Amino acid sequence: MVETPTRSRVEGWSSGHLRQAAMGWQRQADLTEQTYTRAQHALDAAPWSGAGADGARAKLAENVAKVRGALALLERAGRIATAGADVIDAAKRAAVAAIQNAVSQFFEVSENLSVTDRMPVFFSAALALVRKIAAAHLQADIRAKAMMLALADEDVARQLDAVAEAMQTFDLEGGQGGAPKPGDPQIVGGPTPLTPDGTQGDLNSTIPGTGIEISGDGRAGYPTLNGERNPLEVPAGRPLPTGTIVGPDGKQYALYSEVPYIGPDGKANPNYATPDTTVVDLNDPSKRIGVLPGISQASGVYDPATNRMVIVGNDGPNDRTRRLYMSDPIDPKNPNGWMQTLKPQGEIKGLPGDRESQVVALKGGGFMLVGSDNFDPTVPGDQPMGVVTASTPEGLLTAKATPLFPGPGAWPGGAAPYGPTVVDTVYDPVTGRETVQLRVSTWEKPPGWVPTPGQPDMPYNPKTYQTNITVTH
Known part of the structure; x- marks a missing residue:
């Protein structure tokens, strides 16, 4: 269950870790692809024939197919992180702008995103009522945008969790690794x-x-x-x-x-x-x-x-x-x-x-x-x-x-x-x-x-x- 974040959490929200992770995953994918490509070229160029050579080439081809599936997951994670960072940044800008809008109208926005009036109490009852209604509308707008920010962050985490679960089943050794296998709840x-x-x-x-x-x-x-x-x-x-x-x-x-x-x-x-x-x-x-x-x-x-x-x-x-x-x-x-x-x-x-x-x-x-x-x-x-x-x-x-x-x-x-x-x-x-x-x-x-x-x-x-x-x- 997503809770409404605090003001300091909204204003300090960062997506930098997602962008850094996306770049790291892309570098890892590029490096792994290059390593296996070099290995395949070297094996193809080697003056080696017979059953052993055929077995080695078949094993490498099998591993390359598995690795490419894992690389596709890394690239997918990178795309999710990059797009998610963009969505989170936009949601943060909207929430911060809503806070600043209230502040510019001489309202106070507390840590729990409550909005109260900072105007001195010497104006008419009619104006006081208008200000009270305005505070309620501003508070609702701020909390809604803060919740949209939190939901956007959770949605990115959920998508990345799904990729991580798929990555856990990756195993070059045909099921001899330590990660849980499909069918094991x-x-x-x-x-x-x-x-x-x-x-x-x-x-x-x-x-x-x-x-x-x-x-x-x-x-x-x-x-x-x-x-x-x-x-x-x-x-x-x-x-x-x-x-x-x-x-x-x-x-x-x-x-x-x-x-x-x-x-x-x-x-x-x-x-x-x-x-x-x-x-x-x-x-x-x-x-x-x-x-x-x-x-x-x-x-x-x-x-x-x-x-x-x-x-x-x-x-x-x-x-x-x-x-x-x-x-x-x-x-x-x-x-x-x-x-x-x-x-x-x-x-x-x-x-x-x-x-x-x-x-x-x-x-x-x-x-x-x-x-x-x-x-x-x-x-x-x-x-x-x-x-x-x-x-x-x-x-x-x-x-x-x-x-x-x-x-x-x-x-x-x-x-x-x-x-x-x-x-x-x-x-x-x-x-x-x-x-x-x-x-x-x-x-x-x-x-x-x-x-x-x-x-x-x-x-x-x-x-x-x-x-x-x-x-x-």
Whole structure:
């Protein structure tokens, strides 16, 4: 989201770095072209024949073709930078001229681009009104032109980012370089600012693209399914959703921790998860069809490439170790048999955490796992939530995490977000970008509430928010 720049930022805006970069890219392109041209001439002139010579010439020709593609990208970046600098310079001139126009009419333009009158207050009320209206018009004009400047700069950056992403796939060695390759999804943007979603409960799990909502504790009581009391009855407890799955036949599963209200000590149960995960077929959401023993807070996804079910879960409640499990190939004659064939594949090293997680298949290919954590604010670098992506489920085991919402400034009411669930994704095959719509929960302090003797616990005040993450393929 582009913010209106300050006056000093507008007046100090520079495009010199773009022009210098354009010249540098052109010099690099010219030098590389000359180097490969000399190499080709030298090889052609060499008194060398036979299979080795033919192989060397073929390899050089192959590399020249690849290099020319990279040079075209460098030249494109140079053109974008040069044209962008011209647009930015014109936008800056317009914004600065608008500021000077106000100043010349004896108005003051502040750092936040507010316009106030500098004329002494001794003229008539009618003239004062005219001046007030003029100040409002001048302020609107200045802020509009300042915003156009900021948008022009962002548009140039966006175009150059697209070229940079294309350059990352350049590799003379046929895929042996270190840059990400096409088909290996990468987080490139977000999260966008959190926007209010609801107050009906927390842990609102869903199946992406369906609109299904499976809440945790409802604001008024028992958990809900699509706004109604959840039909899965848990004696002396309630079902708290941990994730969802869509099977190979489109069958929809919901996964739950069946959490007692009272612990073994007779006191209120402080845990919101159980050692095992209950599985329910949403065709009949009132009945359990199985359990995932020893897998806490599970979520899952079907991998069509291997016809296997993929599960991510914790070793237990309050345990930060997350593991990846995979089933045997699913037998269409026994579609729920995958629950008995799950085998651990390893620990997900990059994304530990003892709160909820969700693994999903991306429409552009590959998988994404987002997870939350009861982080420790006294530990430097500790995060409440992160995300990993990979082209295969096994790739999630070693994928590097991207932190989400790293500081209290990104948390509504100072409450750390938890319970991530993917609402939907939108994939653009032209740009290779996929927008992931994410819902998170918070438990914020109620307005005006302060701890009192006899009521030390903060009242339940659940809220949900939505944000977007961008993935490139």
